[in-house]
Amino acid sequence: MSKKQEEHNVVVLSRDEITTYPKLGQGEVTVIVTYVAAGLAPKSVYIPKKEYSLLKEKELIKADITARLGKQPETYRV
Secondary structure, three states: OOOOOOOOOEEEEEEEEEEEEEEOOEEEEEEEEEEEEOOOOOEEEEEEHHHOOHHHHHHHHHHHHHHHHHOOOOOOOO
């Protein structure tokens, strides 16, 4: 029996583009997508513009949320 993947409501706060120059004279544009999901702090995912699509954005956000929810917070006393 397959387990249905959990869905999350996501609000995209912004989509911005930045240009970096990993090689002199060769600019690469990256799309920065900042989102928030219930119970999580805002976070950004970075997608090379040449690879950007709404489907790619959703895949990366879903993977990011899954990774974040899989982490256990560390608690200690000081």
